[in-house]
Amino acid sequence: MAKAGGGMIWATAEDLARNRPVVLSLYRQILRALNSPAMPLEHAARLAKKAECRAIFIFGAEERSLHNIRDLLDAARHTLGLLNRGRLP
Numbered sequence: 001m002a003k004a005g006g007g008m009i010w011a012t013a014e015d016l017a018r019n020r021p022v023v024l025s026l027y028r029q030i031l032r033a034l035n036s037p038a039m040p041l042e043h044a045a046r047l048a049k050k051a052e053c054r055a056i057f058i059f060g061a062e063e064r065s066l067h068n069i070r071d072l073l074d075a076a077r078h079t080l081g082l083l084n085r086g087r088l089p
Helices: 013-035 043-061 066-084
Strands: none
Touching: 013 043, 013 066, 043 066
């Protein structure tokens, strides 16, 4: 494992296990927000956004850098905030 400035930069199995419930929760919340009738999307656009979300989370599941994992979680929280306000990211 590499160290940068005294801290670990690569995720350990414990880090990944700790983040898993948070990631799954954010993923489900984003999908629920996209399925909301308040969201101004046609059926095809809704399916495309859900596929985009799925692809991002699948790509993120392979990430091992703590910094990148943190950035992906921040982006997911920001996206969820936008969706909850009825705006598309």
